[in-house]
Amino acid sequence: MLITIDNLFSKEESENILQKLLSExxxxxxxTAGGVAAQVKQNLQLDDTSATATEVRSNIFHYLKQHPTFISAALPNKIFPPKFNCYRSGGHYGxxxxNAMMTLPDGGYMRTDISATLFFSSPDTYxxxxxxxxxxxxxxxxxLEAGSMVLYPSSSLHEVRPVTRGNRVCAFFWIQSLVRESSHREQLYELDQSIQSLTLERGAQDHNVARLTGIYHNLLRSRGET
Structure with missing residues (x-):
């Protein structure tokens, strides 16, 4: 399942973030790449400990934890702290x-179920x-437009095409979901979106809305893990 989330950050916020990142x-x-990835990776990456990276990372977490589409699609259990990359002058990633497993900053591990890319450069600038x-x-x-984000299964083959003009600056990170199986997450997401639409149309007290909500939570209970 590939899901885009528009305007996680506004255009003004994205532009301010972009200028801060480019000055680093x-x-x-x-x-930061190992194995095969190091052979196909040609880009730039920001020091995770920089003040700008720390500030923007905190802002990303702030928006993610309150965004209903992100919560519905990812059902997040753990989120890897966002990193930042820049592609320019032919930079690409084959x-x-x-990686299936990532080492968290505290030394623990997490499984990568979902990958996320958050764009800060406007598409007409590169x-x-x-x-x-x-x-x-x-x-x-x-x-995507600056401030928008895409979620996709981490098991997917993917690449970044060469950037031949301008700067493509993004944040990227991974999510370990409460639901491991991609097809199960997709079913739960579609059900949740239908419930939200019906709730707006009929109200939360509608009998069928209540029944579907119960089905959703029972499915999540049977398929979820902590």
Whole structure:
């Protein structure tokens, strides 16, 4: 399931963040890649400990925890602290799959169920840089407006096409979901979206809305894990 979340940040917020990020000192992205990924990765990455990275990361967490679409689609259990990358001058990231397990800053581990890319550069300011995600319906090209985000299964083959003009600046991170199986998350998401629509139409006290809500929570109970 590939889901876009528009306007997590406003255009003004995104532009302010972009300027702060671009003023930072960037390091070679290969320094944080291992194995096959290091052979196909050509980009820049921000030092995770910088004051700007810390500030923007906190803002991202603030918006994520209160965004209903993100909660519904991801059912987050753990979120890897967002990182920041920049593609320019032909920078790209060849076809790859994200690591199945990540080491958290506190030394613990998390499973990567969902990958997220949050765009800070407006698409008209750079050429190329499409995030290509392999799906059951073929490769999907993603190049979103500044402040918008895409969620997709971490098991997906994906790549970032070369950026031939401008700067493509994004945050990226991973989510361990309460529901491990992608198809189960998709079913729960579709059910939840239908319940929300019916609630607006009929009200929360409607008998069928209450029944569907019960079905949703019983499905989540049977398929969820902590």
């Amino acid at each position: 000192n960037w390091q070679e992205g290969k320094l 076809l790859h799959v994200d 050429d190329g840089g499409e995030l290509m995600i392999e799906t059951q319906y073929g490769a999907q090209a993603v190049k």
